[in-house]
Amino acid sequence: MVPDIKICGLKTPEAVDRAIERGATYIGFIFFEKSPRHIEPMDAGALADRVRGRVKIVAVTVDADNEMLEEIIAFVKPDILQLHGHESPERVLNIKAVFGLPVMKAFSIRTADDLRKLEAYDGLADRFLLDAKAPAGSELPGGNGVSFDWKLLTALDDGVDYMLSGGLNKDNVGQALSGTTASGIDISSGVESAPGVKDLQMMDTFFDAIAQARSAEETDRKE
Numbered sequence: 001m002v003p004d005i006k007i008c009g010l011k012t013p014e015a016v017d018r019a020i021e022r023g024a025t026y027i028g029f030i031f032f033e034k035s036p037r038h039i040e041p042m043d044a045g046a047l048a049d050r051v052r053g054r055v056k057i058v059a060v061t062v063d064a065d066n067e068m069l070e071e072i073i074a075f076v077k078p079d080i081l082q083l084h085g086h087e088s089p090e091r092v093l094n095i096k097a098v099f100g101l102p103v104m105k106a107f108s109i110r111t112a113d114d115l116r117k118l119e120a121y122d123g124l125a126d127r128f129l130l131d132a133k134a135p136a137g138s139e140l141p142g143g144n145g146v147s148f149d150w151k152l153l154t155a156l157d158d159g160v161d162y163m164l165s166g167g168l169n170k171d172n173v174g175q176a177l178s179g180t181t182a183s184g185i186d187i188s189s190g191v192e193s194a195p196g197v198k199d200l201q202m203m204d205t206f207f208d209a210i211a212q213a214r215s216a217e218e219t220d221r222k223e
């Protein structure tokens with residue numbers, strides 16, 4: 001299966017274009033003021049309008065209220081909402097009912113117990129996103145460039161569909177693709193030269209690493 005590739009935290013037309021040219025199937029905009037990747041809904045809407053229909057557009061929010069979601073949705077018209085906070089199963093249901101958009105619920109993973117939290121959202125969230133728990137002192141629930149122990153994922157039931165994020169980069173994406181059952185991968189700080197600054201060369205190198213991993217997988221399959 002070819003996994004989805006999401007490049008998150010985009011803020012410029014150049015970075016959006018390069019992500020799509022190189023094969024991103026999802027792009028994410030961050031609406032969280034404490035993040036160096038925060039973008040105003042109107043600016044994200046302009047970027048989204050340039051590429052709408054060519055890629056799935058994800059609005060990333062953290063415990064946003066309905067007023068904020070309304071504003072983001074009005075400007076950006078996202079294909080999917082990524083809920084990266086402590087949204088309860090009831091809140092996920094409520095957001096889906098009010099806004100009629102698919103929801104990707106993010107979970108912070110450090111231990112096997114953290115994976116049990118997914119159960120309460122089964123059948124409610126349209127997709128799961130598994131990210132590492134934020135390091136102590138970080139104000140960001142995501143975008144910290146840290147990974148969790150992917151070996152924990154072997155405890156997940158076979159049918160659980162998830163996108164993998166947290167600390168992905170050119171050096172570990174091959175292992176993420178071959179060593180997990182993730183149906184998608186999601187990267188933000190691993191293609192940045194400074195917090196919030198996407199680096200086109202690093203994006204190229206990341207996509208090259210994916211291509212290399214896929215070609216190695218294809219060779220293995222034929223042998």
Ligand SMILES: O=C(O)c1ccccc1N[C@@H]1O[C@H](COP(=O)(O)O)[C@@H](O)[C@H]1O
Binds near residue numbers: 036188
């Ligand atoms: O990137 C952020 O600043 C951010 C802020 C608030 C919520 C989520 C955020 N990013 C998400 O974090 C992961 C991966 O980040 P990284 O590759 O480890 O830097 C990704 O899902 C982003 O959507």
